[in-house]
Structure formats: C-alpha cells, structure tokens
Amino acid sequence: MAETVTERRPAPGVWATYRMIAGMWIRSTLAYRASFVMMLVGNFLVTAFDFVVIALMFSQVRSLGGYSFAEVAFLYGTSTTAFGLANAVLGSIDKLGARIRDGTLDTLLVRPAPVLAQVAADRFGLQRLGRLLQGVLVLAGSLLSLHVHWTVLKVLLVPVMLLSGTAIFCAVFVAGAAFQFWAQDAAEVQSAFTYGGQTLLQYPPTVFAKDMVRGVTFVLPLAFVNWLPALYVLGRPYPLALPAWLAFTPPLVAAACLTLAGQAWRVGIRSYRSTGS
Amino acid sequence: MSDLIELDGVEKVFEVRRKTGRLRREKREVRAVDGISFRVPRGEMVGYIGPNGAGKSTTIKMLTGILTPSAGRLRVAGLDPSRERTKLAQRIGVVFGQRTTLWWDLPLYDSYKLAHRMYRIPDARFRENLDRCVELLDLASLLDVPVRQLSLGQRMRGDIAAALLHDPDVLYLDEPTIGLDVISKAKVRQFLRDLNAERATTILLTTHDLTDIEQLCKRVMVIDHGRLMYDGALAGLHEAGESERTLVVDLERELPPVQAEGARVVKVEGPRQWLAFPASASAAPLVAHIAQAYPLVDLSVREPDIEAVIARMYDGRPLY
Numbered sequence: 148m149a150e151t152v153t154e155r156r157p158a159p160g161v162w163a164t165y166r167m168i169a170g171m172w173i174r175s176t177l178a179y180r181a182s183f184v185m186m187l188v189g190n191f192l193v194t195a196f197d198f199v200v201i202a203l204m205f206s207q208v209r210s211l212g213g214y215s216f217a218e219v220a221f222l223y224g225t226s227t228t229a230f231g232l233a234n235a236v237l238g239s240i241d242k243l244g245a246r247i248r249d250g251t252l253d254t255l256l257v258r259p260a261p262v263l264a265q266v267a268a269d270r271f272g273l274q275r276l277g278r279l280l281q282g283v284l285v286l287a288g289s290l291l292s293l294h295v296h297w298t299v300l301k302v303l304l305v306p307v308m309l310l311s312g313t314a315i316f317c318a319v320f321v322a323g324a325a326f327q328f329w330a331q332d333a334a335e336v337q338s339a340f341t342y343g344g345q346t347l348l349q350y351p352p353t354v355f356a357k358d359m360v361r362g363v364t365f366v367l368p369l370a371f372v373n374w375l376p377a378l379y380v381l382g383r384p385y386p387l388a389l390p391a392w393l394a395f396t397p398p399l400v401a402a403a404c405l406t407l408a409g410q411a412w413r414v415g416i417r418s419y420r421s422t423g424s
Numbered sequence: 425m426s427d428l429i430e431l432d433g434v435e436k437v438f439e440v441r442r443k444t445g446r447l448r449r450e451k452r453e454v455r456a457v458d459g460i461s462f463r464v465p466r467g468e469m470v471g472y473i474g475p476n477g478a479g480k481s482t483t484i485k486m487l488t489g490i491l492t493p494s495a496g497r498l499r500v501a502g503l504d505p506s507r508e509r510t511k512l513a514q515r516i517g518v519v520f521g522q523r524t525t526l527w528w529d530l531p532l533y534d535s536y537k538l539a540h541r542m543y544r545i546p547d548a549r550f551r552e553n554l555d556r557c558v559e560l561l562d563l564a565s566l567l568d569v570p571v572r573q574l575s576l577g578q579r580m581r582g583d584i585a586a587a588l589l590h591d592p593d594v595l596y597l598d599e600p601t602i603g604l605d606v607i608s609k610a611k612v613r614q615f616l617r618d619l620n621a622e623r624a625t626t627i628l629l630t631t632h633d634l635t636d637i638e639q640l641c642k643r644v645m646v647i648d649h650g651r652l653m654y655d656g657a658l659a660g661l662h663e664a665g666e667s668e669r670t671l672v673v674d675l676e677r678e679l680p681p682v683q684a685e686g687a688r689v690v691k692v693e694g695p696r697q698w699l700a701f702p703a704s705a706s707a708a709p710l711v712a713h714i715a716q717a718y719p720l721v722d723l724s725v726r727e728p729d730i731e732a733v734i735a736r737m738y739d740g741r742p743l744y
C-alpha cells in the first residue's frame with residue numbers, strides 16, 4: 148500500500164482542548180454519579196460557611212469597618228464569583244506539581260494540543276461549580292438590597308469587574324502553576340494567594356492594616372479584582388487616597404497579569420525535566 | 425529532505441541536588457546525553473540500545489519535545505521538537521513502555537475516540553487505521569474494557585494502537601515489549617514489521633531484549649554514558665564487542681571437556697557442558713562435529729546477552 152500523506156490539520160485550540168479533556172474526566176467520574184451530587188452540595192456548603200461567619204458577625208454589630216451588611220455582601224459576592232469562575236476553569240492546576248514529580252506530564256506533552264488547557268482541565272469535576280453558585284447567589288442578594296445610586300457607568304462596571312477579577316485570579320493560578328516547575332511543593336504558596344486572596348477581598352479594605360492593602364494593590368494586584376471597582380460602585384472613599392479613575396483599570400491590570408503569567412508558564416515548561424523512568 | 429531524524433552534538437545535562445547534611449545541599453551535574461549525533465532516513469527501523477541509565481529515554485524525550493536539550497541541534501520531520509512540540513505531535517507517535525497514555529477509568533475505545541478528535545483524523549482514515557490495529561493487535565474483545573482492568577500486555581498493545589491512529593511519520597517505542605509474554609511479543613513485532621513495510625513508518629526502538637532488535641532492525645545504535653558507542657549493523661556489533669554465543673550440550677554421560685575447533689568449554693556440570701564460540705560464526709558446523717564425535721542427547725544455543733556485549737565493548741571510546 149502506498150503511503151498516503153494525510154494532510155496535517157492545525158492543533159485544536161485552547162477551548163476545544165479544554166472541552167475534550169474535561170469531557171473525558173466527567174465521563175471518568177460518571178460512574179460515581181451519586182458522589183458527584185454529594186460533592187457539589189458539599190462544595191456549596193463548605194464555601195457557604197464563609198458567608199455564614201459574616202452573617203453571624205452582623206447579628207452582633209451593625210457595621211464592619213464602616214460597611215453595612217449589604218455592602219460587605221457585595222464585596223463577598225464579587226470576590227467569590229470572580230474566584231469561583233477562575234477556580235471552575237483552572238482549579239485543579241495546582242495538581243500539576245504531582246504530575247511534574249511523577250513525570251506523567253510527559254503524556255500530555257506529546258499530544259497535539261495546548262498543554263495549559265490540558266492541565267487546566269485535568270481531573271475536571273462539575274462540583275467545582277458549587278463555589279461559583281454560592282458567590283452568584285450572595286452577589287444577587289446584595290444587588291437587591293444595596294442602596295446605591297446606580298448610573299450607567301456603575302451598572303457596566305459590575306460585569307467588567309467580574310470578568311477582570313476572574314482573569315486576575317486565573318493569572319495567579321497560572322503563575323503559581325508555572326512556579327511548580329521549579330518547586331513542586333509550591334502549591335501551598337499558590338493557594339495562599341488564590342484562596343487567601345479571595346477571603347481577603349470578601350472583607351472591606353478598612354479592616355486591614357495599611358501595609359497589607361498596599362501589598363495587594365501594588366505588589367500582587369488583587370485589589371483590582373473587586374476592591375477598587377466595588378468601592379467606586381458603593382461610593383466609598385479609596386484606601387491609601389488612591390485616585391478614583393483606578394476603578395476602571397482592572398481590564399488593563401488583568402491583561403498585564405495574564406501576559407506575565409503566560410511568560411512564566413512558557414519558561415516553566417521549557418525547564419520541565421521529566422523523571423528518570 | 426530524506427532524513428527524518430537529525431541530531432548534531434545533542435546534550436542533556438540534569439542538575440541534581442543532593443542532601444549532604446542537615447541543611448547543606450550539593451549540586452551535581454548528570455550528563456545524561458553527552459554529545460550525540462546521528463541521522464535516520466525515512467522508513468528505517470533502528471534499534472537504540474544500551475545499559476540502564478545510558479540515556480536512551482532521555483534522547484527519546486528530547487526527540488518528542490518533552491525535554492529541551494542543553495546543547496546541540498535536533499530536527500524531527502524538519503521541526504525543532506521543543507519549540508514546535510504541538511506541531512510535531514501530529515507527526516509522531518510515542519509509546520512509553522513504563523507509562524500509559526490511555527484513560528485509566530474509561531473503556532479503551534474512548535481513548536481512541538479522543539485521539540480521533542484531538543488529532544482531527546478524517547473519519548474514514550480513523551476507521552481504517554483502527555480496524556487494522558484491532559485486527560493485528562487482537563484488540564476486538566478489549567475495546568469495551570476499562571483500561572485499568574487490562575493486563576500489562578493488553579494495555580501495551582492498546583498503547584501501540586493509540587500511537588498510530590493518526591498515521592505518524594515517526595514512531596518512538598521506549599521498551600515496548602517490557603513484560604510481554606512470548607506470544608504478545610511476536611504479535612507486536614510482526615505488527616511493527618508490517619507497519620514499517622507497508623507505510624514506511626520510521627521507527628526508533630529501545631529495548632533490553634536483543635531478539636527485538638534481531639527480528640526488527642537492520643541498524644542498531646548503542647549508547648552508554650550518554651555517548652554513541654556503535655552505529656551499524658547488528659552483526660557488526662557482535663564483532664565489535666567480540667561477543668560469544670553459548671552452545672549448551674547434554675551428553676549421554678559425564679565426559680571430559682568436548683574438543684571442538686573454534687569453541688571452548690567454559691563450564692561442565694555432570695553430563696551437561698557449555699561451549700563458547702564467536703557470535704559471528706555459524707553454529708551448524710560445530711553442532712555437526714559434536715553430534716558426530718560425541719553421544720549427544722540434546723543441545724541449545726544461547727544468544728549473547730546484550731548488556732554483556734556492550735559492557736565488553738565499552739572501554740571509554742567509540743568503536744567506529
């Protein structure tokens with residue numbers, strides 16, 4: 148039989164790859180459907196516990212750092228929704244360390260598809276939606292009970308904030324994953340920034356020390372996830388006497404973060420060393 | 425461009441840190457691949473052998489783009505593996521004997537279905553290739569079985585099929601017959617031979633089983649300590665290593681050591697005697713002579729152990 152030179156087609160894109168791999172993982176766990184529901188509910192309840200703590204606090208006090216319950220709920224909702232989206236898409240990227248350590252990343256690298264998308268979809272599970280669901284519910288509740296003078300600008304700023312916030316969290320996830328190529332146990336550090344950052348942003352900046360606020364504004368720009376735009380929506384004064392136009396910069400900050408994280412990822416993957424067997 | 429694989433002075437150095445004290449760590453360099461150059465033309469089937477830790481797997485990982493070389497130049501199908509890894513993936517197939525690419529919890533067929541979509545294989549081509557693999561590798565009864573339930577040999581056959589559905593130009597096999605029984609080995613070898621003959625697929629194969637090489641590869645490369653020690657025909661390798669085969673004869677009774685030209689007795693145990701003779705020589709005249717001069721009951725020929733051949737060969741400098 149003569150050799151047929153089949154036309155080589157371009158590699159599937161990031162999104163197509165993600166869907167394929169996530170689909171395989173969903174099917175892998177489909178056998179345990181009961182456990183899926185349990186995990187979804189469990190995920191929802193565990194993350195909802197954070198909000199219960201805040202609600203309990205407000206049964207004792209009327210304001211927290213000068214913010215009302217509805218306002219804190221708005222911060223909580225925006226932070227949790229942005230993080231929940233990023234976590235749903237990239238949440239298992241911190242398992243990359245294990246794949247690097249045992250060398251099973253090899254098998255992903257020989258496929259004709261973007262590795263980052265494969266790693267992001269690795270061990271995908273629908274229970275990751277639990278946290279997102281919870282964030283959206285709290286956000287919806289806060290929007291209904293807030294006393295804000297809504298302008299067009301403010302209304303537009305809410306979805307922009309959520310998307311940029313998601314992108315910033317995604318960048319932190321990817322940068323953390325890239326770091327695991329050098330330190331495979333860096334997952335802990337990464338979750339301090341992702342999970343820890345999310346919790347931090349659920350509270351108003353006025354409850355934290357100034358240095359802390361400076362850190363998350365200028366060093367790791369988590370303040371752009373929700374604080375800066377949200378304070379504009381709420382009509383609250385800025386921490387550190389920052390200018391008000393910063394409320395509209397999150398998309399730029401997000402783009403910069405994603406670019407840096409992408410670079411870190413490329414450097415990381417080139418220094419991957421596999422294992423000896 | 426008829427050379428599908430090209431290596432020029434390729435090196436891979438691993439930096440390993442070792443704990444030497446409570447807090448002190450020592451950095452050490454391991455030169456896993458230490459300046460290798462070779463070329464493989466389209467359609468050739470090459471054996472890549474050498475003792476444990478020689479650098480075989482490391483070479484293959486560089487050829488697939490998994491590892492970035494520390495120095496030197498690599499090209500596979502005209503592409504730079506580590507820089508154009510995803511593009512190259514369309515043109516190569518890889519089987520790691522030690523590691524599966526199949527989906528553990530899903531039926532075997534699902535892994536193939538994913539390859540169909542991920543490599544964007546035309547439907548007709550996919551069916552044709554799959555049917556062929558299923559038939560020749562005996563996979564029909566395994567397609568619905570979750571991969572975790574397959575035996576090692578079954579899984580390996582499944583992995584080989586998975587690496588070939590997209591018609592790769594080059595196939596790398598890193599110990600594809602490890603742990604297989606005789607029948608499975610024969611099946612895999614026949615399959616590879618057909619593949620090479622019919623589709624001109626270029627195959628680079630590492631193994632510790634010399635029979636694989638003998639039955640499949642005209643050309644063999646020996647690597648040790650990251651250096652290419654030999655590149656040529658298998659027969660020449662035996663000469664280069666001055667290797668010997670062993671003739672084991674069972675006589676009717678205990679006798680003094682057998683006298684035969686071109687062979688020497690290396691061991692006697694009761695009526696059984698071991699004779700060493702050059703691997704490049706034919707066993708037939710020797711057997712004929714012994715059968716005529718001694719009361720022969722049974723005999724067998726043992727092939728030289730590849731590791732022994734290489735060990736004997738290795739004295740620090742290339743042999744060609």
Ligand SMILES: Nc1ncnc2c1ncn2[C@@H]1O[C@H](COP(=O)(O)OP(=O)(O)OP(=O)(O)O)[C@@H](O)[C@H]1O
Pocket residue numbers: 420421422423424438439440454455456474475476477478479480481482483
């Ligand atoms: N990821 C790694 N980190 C550090 N050293 C490594 C790594 N991978 C391989 N090595 C070292 O490089 C050398 C070559 O290893 P390699 O796996 O290529 O050998 P091999 O020829 O495939 O051996 P085997 O026959 O045992 O499979 C060994 O000394 C090994 O310890």
Ligand SMILES: [Mg+2]
Pocket residue numbers: 424480481482598
């Ligand atoms: Mg090896």
